[in-house]
Amino acid sequence: MHLDPVNQRLLTLAAFLGIAATKLQHIFLAWAAPPSELQEAALGARHLLLWCLLDTVFLGALQIAQVPKLCFSKAKILGAWFAFMVLNVGIWGKVAGRNEAVDDGYANGPVLSDVYPKPAVLNSPYIIGSHLVHVRPPTTAVLNPNSDSFCLAPASPTATIPLQIKGTPPWLITYEHYGVDGTYRLFENITLTGVDSLSAEGRAKKGRRIESYPIVVDAPGVLRLVKILEAGGMEGNVIKNVTDVVACPQAHFIVPDKGSGIEGEPIDRCVDDVYDFEIRVSGTPPLLARYRKKIGDKESIIAVPFAFREGAVGSEPALNATAHPDAPADTHINDEIRRRLAATRRRDQTVPIHLKIESPLPHFFKIVAITDGQNNTFEYGFEQLPPAASVLVDQQRSQKGTLVQSPEPGDALLLQGRPYPSARFASCENAKLRANYDESVSLPVILEGNGAWSLQYAHAVSDRAAAIGNFSSPITLPPILTPLHDIQVSTPGVYTLIAVSDRYCKGVPDLPLSCSVQQTVSPSMKLSTTTIEEACVGTIGTLVNVSMTGEPPFWIEYEQSRIGEKPTTKRIQAEKPRHTMRLQPTEPGTHFYSFKKVLEMSHGLGWDLTDLWGAGRRGLMGDLNYPEGVDVLNLTFTQIIHPQSNARFLRPQKMIRCLGDAAELVVALDGNGPWTLKYDITSDTGARSYVKEGIVDPNVVIEVNDLERAGNYMVDLTEITDANGCSRSLQGRAVPIEVLAQRPSAHFQCLKPISFLEGSTAKLPTSLSGSGQFVLRYRNQADPSNIITIKQAKKIDGIDIKTPGTYEIVEVRDEHCTGQVVSPQTCD
Template identity: 25%
Template sequence: MVEPRTPHFPSSFPASPAPARQQPGMTQIPQARPPQLSRKVTPPPTSAADQSVGPEEIEPRIPTNVIDAPTQRFYAVAVFLTIQAVKIADIAKLYTGDEGDSISELMFCFKWVAIDGLFFWFLPFMRIPWLTFSPSTTFLQIFGFFVINMCFSFKYSLVPFGSIWYSIWKTIYDRELSLSERSVKIYDITHNSSHIQGKYTVHILPEGAAMLNPDQNCYCLDDTSSSSIVLPIRINGTEPLIIQLMKADFETGELQMIDIKEKETKKLLKQAKRYEDPNLRYLQYTVKSPGLYRLTKVRDISQLDVRITQSEALVVQCPRASIQVADAKKRDRCSGDLSDLSVAIEGLAPLDIKYSRIVKDTPVMFQVSRIYTENFQSPLLSGWNKKESLLRDGTNLKWGRRETINMPLNEALSSPGDWTYAIDSVRDACGNLRSYTRESEDGERLLPKAEHLSHTFTVHGRPQASFLRCDPLNPMSLPPGRETSIQFNLDFQKGDGPYTLQYAYSPHENAEPGDKAIEPVVKDVKIKTQTSGITINEPGLYTLKSIANKYCQGDVMEPSTCLVITPPKPSVAITHENILDKCSASSVGVTIDVTLVGTAPFNLWYRLIRDGATTEVKKFVIDRTRYQATITPSTAGHYVYEFYRLDDKWNEGLILDHTKLRVEQTIKPLAGATFADNVSITRKACIEQPVEFKINLQGIGPWKLKYDLIHAGKRKHFEMKNITEPVYTIRTPSLNVGGKYGLALVTVEDVSGCQIFLDSEAKIDVRFEKPRAAFAPVDGKMSIRALEGKEVSIPLRMRGEKPWALRVRNLDFPNEPPIVQTVEESNSHLRVKNAGRYELMDVKDVAACPGTITDTAKSFEITWIERPTLRLSESAVQKREREHLYVRKDVCEGDEDAVELGFTGSPPFHAQYLRSIKVDGSTTTGRKKLEDVRAGNYVTTVRLDTSSAGQHRYEFVSIADSLYDDPKEARLPKALVLSQKVNAKPSARFADTPGKMYRYCRDAGAGDDIIPIQLTGAPPFQLQINIKHHNTGKNEIVNIPAIETNQFNFKIPPHALTLGSHSVSVLKVRDSRGCVRKTAPQDAPFVYVAVADLPTITPEETRNDYCVGDRISYSLQGSPPFVVEYVFENVVRKASSGARFSRVAPGPGNFTITGLLDSASDCKVHLQLTKIIHEIPSVRISEGTKGIHEGDQAEIHFQFFGTPPFTFTYTRSEIPRKGGKPRVMEQHSQTTDEFRYSMYASQEGTYEVTSIEDKYCSYSAKGRK
């Protein structure tokens, strides 16, 4: 509602309505509509009172025909005030009672929390109009009074609460006394908007303009008959009447004019939505056919042509794509084939397409760009420049037609599996995109595409086949009357069966691959597994012809032929020759030559018959057709060898005629000797130890044996005679030199006297030295000092062949068993955990060769490093009560004291102690606190705690140094305790309340009054009292040497008092124990002593001219409170004041102080102090809004009120949009001596005054400071 305007000068302007907050929301128009802005008006927030229910909404609990609504509200307020009055009475009783009465405080809290809570809870139940609050407001009321009642119940919390409450109250209720002795609100005086009134708005009227497709978008139409799109036409600053469009057809190039008549234009205007700018509209024109559209003419309601910004709208047919398949039913392909697909793309060229290929669930994306037909010409080939026109004179528009392009997709199908080709999206030359990818509602998977957008087929691998382990160079043998299997090497996929294998067979004997043969027999075989083969029973040439599965023809690999032959029947021929001894000319063996026919390998079985009895059956395993064997029996006798059976690869158990294959001989064995053990292995031996070898002798004893011991190129001959046993043991002498030895058998001779030369030799490897063990020194010493309880490694030095077995004993523990350790390395360590003297006992190597111990390095000593200790210095204690308990002399509270600690060990040191205190007057000891002490040397100082009086106790519980730094091992077995008494400082306080004022007049005698002082401590006391003279700012010290009691009455010396105010404070007090308490003058409690004289008044400012709202302040000297008499607005007034008299000037006029009286005497001072108060200046600007054209001017008038000259500042702000905040464009200041001022404006904006100043006062739109 707009208030009626009057010709009077208004006191204030009505508040400008709050701009509606609008939230622009983007509405997407399908393909052609510009962005639409929706406006949302947010209602202003409502306060708690606004949420209460009015009388017309809810019927009260007590009907209004019984008690009307105002009376019900009066009763509710009366009950509330009564409750609060009773509460104030209880508060007075609470604060005048005993402070220690905690029961009354608790009862007060419970009582009034319950009463206030029930009142505010019951109030909404009554449903009294305007007093029915929401549950949240009721809760806040109950909670607020709960906090207030709690603060009143705990009396000691009222001081900070009162300060906080006072600050909040001053913020809400900012009122001060004015010269009229009424409370005024400073804000209302200093922020009176009536001093600056009015604003003037100048509008620059815009020119009308129209534009088609302002966003320069490209649009497309679907193939459906109902398809249409909306072209936006932007109208700015005018209202169109007639609109004309031109359409260029892509097929014929014909230009067609489209006239939008007045009736249709009004319909479009009615449907158009308005935006933030009221002059801006978007008309939505629907088209249903493709073409190039241009806006050619717009005429407004004034029959004037509207300026048209050149723009065009390109409307084409939407792009589309599909997959073309020659044979859609063919879903199976073979590896190596071509995909044989194509993609049909339609739309505005050049086109872009994205498609995907999925092989074995692995997708691969492809993108093909700029697809167009051969000899295609289009301005879009070089990119679409939206700033250039597509419709030019003589231009061929056939490029805008829909092009149909077939893009082949022929690629080799290399990988077996499922293949899928799918079209993902297609985009035309002007950016129209059609996506064929759709997601499910939950967004977790893609929906399948239509059949024409994807094609899936299965690629099958081609099988391969070849012969396994058979080819013309390696034929397969087939004995007569037997069957065998020819295996194939097959490679195929499971699930593609059955497999058909075709082979040819040439059935003639001894066939060769190059021979001319009869027409082969072709056979087909069904194969199900990769281990399949064919069973044959005839020799010949087998050839693989083909391999195929259910879908594909396979490949025949090499070897593709297999030759099968019939092996010959095995046979054997044997010749032999006796082996004669050169010495005795008797037979000692036989050499047998064997000639074989057949297929290797052969097994030739024979029986060995000695002296007419079969002893054993043996065989020769022969891998060739010619073989020679030598048989030399070791014992004498008549031997017969009968060969009775022959086996080859294909035939077993061929029985031979053993009567024809028989060899006989009589054997007289020769003498011989061999080592019983395996001489190929070198015998390991210890130095200085003999070696034994067992010898097997052959022939007829007794024997004579010669052998040599070989070392370092030298031979030592040995001969052993009359050996009667066939097994003899050779024992060498001690081998004292290490190295390689050889024991060679030279000759042997039996009873026949024939000497047989021997060639057997055994190798001996003798160690060069005995194993040796010794301890190694550490830093040149055969000892180590180590940390107690830690494992220590004693260095060992070993010689010989590893590993070694070592025994060590601890001489300090003779009853303990020795330490047995296996040492793997020459430079090793012996790990021990006990201190003592360790001695090496013996050592052996891996062959159990005994070793030696180095005498000079067979013992090693381990000692422990001492653990750290701490001690108190002798000067640190006054007496020692018992072991580990020390007492230090007493000190005063707050005095510095420290004790010196001494350490032994390896610095730095880390000690810990427990500190506790038993406060004077207490029967219990306080909680123990753990403290740390760190020292970089052997001595450190520990500062003792003297901040609190009482019995202090320090228990040192642990000590660690740089070596023993484990916290678990640092604890002392018995704590070291130090005790000290800390005496409390004496204190002195005034018996009366600090800050008390002792008053008397200037002529009164000094020293009549006394100031009682209460002392604590051990008498006698010494006092130092400070008297500060406020008039001079000087301090005077009074020393009182001996006070024997705890109560002292201080009399101020007469010479210390002068006219004015004084403060007395105690600076220092000392008792008989030497303890002193000092207090800084600014911190010491004090009392006042005032010597009164005639009061005086002094203005705080020297000026005589003030403005309305200023504070006029004076400083008063004398004895407060003061009574000030003054005249304002011709009214004589009296005001009571403290040391400062201050009042706010509520209006213009003269203010004169006529008298002053203080509380020290009845003397009144007569004065005549006058101040002049001036009115604040005001300005009013001609109000209104004026629209002008570009280049015109508008006249603005200003009217001033006050005392010239006037200086004012005005601003020009931009015209804000709804919901927006205006921005200041420029600011100017002007000065005039007149009460009226005019100016001309030619720029658009809102003109308003921000500040005004006259000769005495000033005011700004933000208020006076």
């Protein structure tokens, strides 16, 4: 990044002022330090070296940078550097010399005003003459010289308070302890000798020296050093005489169900649920509790501050004006002690935690440490902390205060996030029930979640009843233990999943949530025959049209015979429900054809169709739904064909429609018009014949409007008659139409209102079923005229919105059909 000249000069000025501020800080701390802290705050050689290094780096950088209007020659830079060095040495020498003089005076004797607070009177006649007066510095004592904090806990029942003494041992000290529980203890004339020193070097020294001695405290309260006496009875100076000892802070989890989640058994909650618990702390405010939060593999440390509120209840008894009656009757001291006791008194406080279950993973929480207002830290357990917690503990150890490490682990809380269950139908396109049969059909359901599941469904007698919500009372299944389950039903209609729940949560059914069960009718079979004639020869054969209802492919077996000859049995394969056979014998004579049986390849079983040619004769046929066969009666066939005209479909490809839709097929006609065209529409319910007469246009449209049942339909051209009255049987001219039982459907999957920040976007979850190439139209009910369209090839899993409101799905369709919008149609 390039800076303009003005900013370059401002940056140079800022660097210069920063170096000057660093020097002034060092000088102020050394000049204003009290005598007891001169050794720590005095200027040393390290300060001088730092000043010189900063000036050298600054001048060198100035020479290299060539800042406009601050470009100086090397000679000027060198002269400035020399001047800075001389100035640094002069200032450093003056301040360091002053510190040495003050430190020597403090070490060798007190300041005169400290020893003699009043001017000495020297005009008495008793002191006339020459005298030698030796002034010996008095003993000085400092209680807790480093101003450390101390706390007591079962893991650390005592605290050692250092007492720093400067002088020649032995000494007699008197101190007193004011307990937060209202007790008072006085310790008088405690002898301290050189062997009491906290350091081995101190115990080996002789004469005047500075040493630290321990005072052990076993109860929270205020410790006050009353006085210190030298061996000759002279009272020493007490520079600092009061320090506090508090109870170590504590922290615990409080959960609604006692022991839940803490004693090893996890608390189960659904995703997006909120679990409320509390952290209760006790100690000297303000308090800072830290707990570990681990969700799956992600781990972090959460810090919870506790600011003391006026009126909060404390754990220790309150102090009044008559507290500690055995204490010295010094109002000032008692007031100060009461103030300190009130400040160090332990207090209890509770903060609620509102935890949202973010994902279906374990949510683990454990208290790591707690720090009170005096920087005392209580750590729980000796476990390996994550890096974030280690940094916090290291920072605490660098501050003044007591660090207590307890072997007892902190409270832990374990929550297990559980996903919402779902249920949906698998494939139920072939769900059919046979008429007049006591049987049931299985509707496969796929369940997701944690078993066992509870599932409810309802039944409607038809699609129309289901569309208006006319369902029977919900049916609840017994507990389901496996994720794949079959619902056994014995009544046709529409079955819809209403509700699903698993061991932990309540969910919503997914798409497809409805399944249609259709009732099939008995299969039927129809035979028609047409003679094949030529103008010069006459009849040369027969065309046999076989129309069957059932599940193809079929085998057709028949006998062919001639008078005086033994019958021969033949078998042909029919791939479609309608099949045309061309029976054209090569030998003259009378030929007889008798159909015996028809069987499905998928079953390999046959059923008798004896003498279908004769009126009133009895035969059998069957399909995939009726493998045992049904009776066929009274089939006769007569038809005359003049093979002159022809008819064919322009687009013979398979068509796909949904229930209630219509289909149009264009047929091209050849020959002399006007024509009469016959065609059949075959389905699993039977076959119907249609006739269109007086056709003039060579391209005629056949409309199929009776698609009221799901399954396979076949539109088959059977016969065409031209203007001369010549008829011709048509072969292999059929178009299949597949009618789907399920229309595409869509609904919202909003379990509750969705919230989002102003200016951001939110996704409204949707669920679609269908064949792809979806078109979804929706609108905000606040602006119903503004309908928005979304097109996707595979799926639409959500709608992105920027405006709050109630959104409604208006229309859905796929590549084949217009669909239906099911509940819930809206989402807030």
